[in-house]
Amino acid sequence: MSFYEQEWRSVDTGRSYLLKKSRQSIKGQTLINYIIISTVFTLLFSSTAIAQLTQEQQAAKDRGIALYKQSDWYDSQPLLKTAAEAGDRQAQYYLGEAIRLSNWHTTAEARKWYEAAAEQGDLYSMLRLSSKDDLCKYMGTCSEKSGTDWRQQALKIAYERAEKGDTEAMTVLYTAGRGLGWLEKAADAGDSYAQNLLANAYKDGYGWFLIPGNREKAVERWFKASAEGGDPEAMFSYANLLYEKNGDKKEVAHWLKRSAEGGYITGVSNYAVRLAHLPDELGYPLDLVKAYGLTYLLSKLEGGGTAPENGQRNLPRIAEKMNEQEIREGIAFAKEWEKNHPPLSYFHPIFGY
Template sequence: MKTSAFLFSILLSIVSLSANAELKPEQTLAKNKGLVLYNQLKIDLATPYLKTASEAGDSESQYYLAEAIRQTNRYMTPEAEKWYEAAARQGNYYAMIQLGRSGNDLCKVMSNCPDSGKPPVDWLKNARALAEPLAEKGDAEAMYVMYEITLNRDWLEKSANAGNPDAQFWMAIGDKQGEGFLLPWKRKEAVGNWFKASAEGGNPRAMMEYAAYLYENEGDLKVARHWIKVAAEKGYKSGVSSYGAYLAHAPERFGFELDLVKGYAITSLLKDLDGGGNVQVYVEEVLPEIAEKMTSQQIKEAEDFAIQWKKSHPPLSFFPDKLSR
């Protein structure tokens, strides 16, 4: 415990000396653009924008730039490590964890891991030294970080009970897959409760899972429709594709009232994901199917509706995990 406290004090001094830079307006625009593209899985397009904000000292941009570089190369490179370390020096838990996990990276198999002079295990120790005191004080995110460091499910459950939507989502997934010690009828109830809590906490992936749970287990189509709509309004790709298709009855599911104009409009939003996640195959198949049932006037109304939707809703996103594997 003394070692952890010592490491924690060192980290606090490092963080205080490396305070996150205040970005200029153009750098903030670059960061925001980069994050939008990253979350749309347009990694190559995101990289130059994230680099602009990273070079200005923004730790969040540094972390996602490192993620983008590592994902593009499929292993830890010297450049990815450089940006992870830059973010880690500013107290970024997630950068420390990725540096700590680099000992199991593909670069290890290829025998070309960067030689940073600091063993990966030390980064995990640093992350723990920073997170554990906060977790013990009830910080929900720090508890989740402790789970990622230790893989101890007790920390995941503590984080979930403290209200962390990501932890609640993964508790639901874990219970669904048979983790933990629950009786069969209690397990199904727990899955539903965790998905519900995570959805109410704003997690769009949980919203879609909870809608499916309600459809399959409770037949509550009204509430299921509500969560699909909210997931679409959040910009979640799966929410948008499902909401648009179900409104247009392509296919008819969950009891949505037929609305070809809105169905076409919302499905057409997926064009913005061209280049990310292979969505265009779906768009090119479903959009003409809906259009066949519409008049030219209805299509024009749908195009106008799509323009207004974009103005009043967040950009589309796949909402990828913050800690990519």
């Protein structure tokens, strides 16, 4: 049995989509077309300057990405647009994602921002532009520029960067269906994001293991490596894995707390209810003020997923053990926590759904 209260998201986590894509083959193009496309794109990317954001633009970008990672596709858009219009390619990509997700397909506006980011070398944007499955194909909103051209360029640049040790490029190659081996290389190189993806891939049955039991060992190894590398979602997954194996409860408690401190929404929810001893199974001292404050933060989220509902449901359960002064202290604690910790996040995959 898992020890946590599952936080279902408003959309699929995208893991199954990534794994499906990793097994798909890609049709090749003629050598002449490939060379022409590569030359044009390389010249374009080499002349693109990196955007320098003002303090206000950077703050808008950071807040916009935080809201995006809380599944708040709508409120994140004007903030992301501030940085996107200033030329920040990461903001451009996430703005395209927010627009696409809020409309359930790639609109002309979303495509504009993907193209802006892709023209600055953003590989995930290139993959979005090369998608064959997007609804815009049926709605007539896709541009005339060939998705195959974008894909060829994404692969060319990703291979070049991967050969130089770029772990993001390795992960992109895996995402683009070039094989699980690329994700394994990124994980071996110490990329905590890739390590978490790899652990989940093995957990979902991908990869081949000759000796029974080695799959489970690999899952544990990579969740642990990713957790130690600072990935809050992996911290939670590793804590849950240890719990399911009847592992050391102190270690479970350690990683659950770390996950919450890193801002992972599911980690925060489960850490809070255990601080309130609902139930008491990991040895945390009873701390109703902290439990109430963390649950209060969850209850105020405005994005997708069930975190706000769970927070609103759990608040009365905690409050019934508290007096009015303690509740006020809990709200004050929540405000301080926000100042000193990363924003709450579902840690959506960069390219997942």
